[in-house]
Amino acid sequence: MGAEPGAQQPVVLLVEDDPSVARFVAMALDTLPVAVHTCPCVESxxxxxxxxxxxxxxxxxMMPGESGTGLLRRLxxxxxxxxxxxxxxLSAGLDQTVRRELLACGAWRALDKPVPVAALQACVREALGRLLQPTAPAASLAASVHGSPGEPAVESAIGEFFGGDAALFxxxxxxxxxxxARDAAEGDRAVEGADIAALHRLCHSLASVLRTLGQPDDGALAREIERLALAGNEAAARTHWALLRHRLLSLPTR
Structure with a gap:
């Protein structure tokens, strides 16, 4: 293993097409002495x-074009x-059969989406080992918590995925x-163009993101659209998308 030539920190290449997931990974690894470079597809x-x-x-x-499994095989x-x-x-829906296939293709480890910040950080620390330079001790968890959002599902998400760090959440x-807003526009384009595969990919990502945000009902709706799209039930997927789109754009800003 090696770092980017001339760089002070080892480089983590993130191959992820969903901007929200990419941002989550970048924020999760921000406290580690690594540089994160993101590519939105296998080709790039x-x-x-x-x-x-x-x-x-x-x-x-699951990405547009070649899949992550294809990337593993190419590497x-x-x-x-x-x-x-x-x-x-890092993907959702990793059953034992998929995990065995990934290991056979050269994967070192497979993490389920959504992944807690602590689990992702621990995985990166273990993967990079001695390449990581010692860092200053992190601020205490209590110091990073700024009040309670008051909703049980949100509080649960902060604890499960963000280690209690409300500020990070x-x-x-x-x-x-x-x-x-951009996701809603992307979903609308997929529906208008009858691109059921694009709607499937979008809702696959949204399901994990919404669960991370403490929106389990909305996450379940996204997962149902994903299931309907995979089954080719375009009419039902379109109907469910209209509801999810409304929920995405109606989430309170605070």
């Missing part, structure tokens, strides 16, 4: 690896591209709220 990741080195690759599976077939970097898969939530 392979192009980047032609001229750069990553110490760790974190990839989603397995051309080891010089990975240059010894460990590869972590609210910073991430603000990023997601800004992104949801």
């Amino acid at each position: 990741a392979l192009a980047w690896l032609q001229d750069h080195r990553a110490a760790l690759v974190i990839t989603d599976l 397995q077939a051309t080891p010089a591209l990975a240059a010894g970097a460990r590869i972590v898969v 609210h910073a991430y939530r603000a990023e997601c709220l800004a992104q949801f």
